[in-house]
Amino acid sequence: MKKTILFILLTISITSCKSQEEIDFKVGYLPNYNYTLTQKQISENNVKYIASDEILQNLKNNGIENPTITKDTSLLKSVSKTGELKGNEFPIDIELLESNNPSLTSGTKFFGKSVDGKTKKKIFGIHRN
Secondary structure (H helix, E strand, C coil): CHHHHHHHHHHHHHHHCCCCCCCCCCCCCCCCCEEEEEEEEEEEEEECCCCCHHHHHHHHHCCCCCCEEEEEEEEEEEEEEECCCECCEEEEEEEEEEECCCCCCCCCEEEEEEECCEEEEEEEEEECC
8 A cells, every 4th residue: 555655656746747948047247246257168060071972082182081070169267347236227347367269368348237137238348458
């Protein structure tokens, strides 16, 4: 009898657990905080060329391997500082501390505002040292 009740309870609990198809993380800023971001992104791309023997031989003659596998790692470190809430908005200052992307220079600063809990990108300014 105990085994039957346990089996029924387990069956009910397992069937009542449903998984979500997606999780929506909403990232935002709060006033008067400092946020530190360290982001490391690793990507691997695998491209296999399907073509005539002549084209594949031409690729091989030019030093292109089939499949072509590339790996890339990007690194970004920044600090975001938010200011005092005034009405429904507050300032946001973001400074890039480190990046392996040559177009993102350390010391670059972004300035903007959060209005009604949303970062307004169109009002961001950029300052590079």
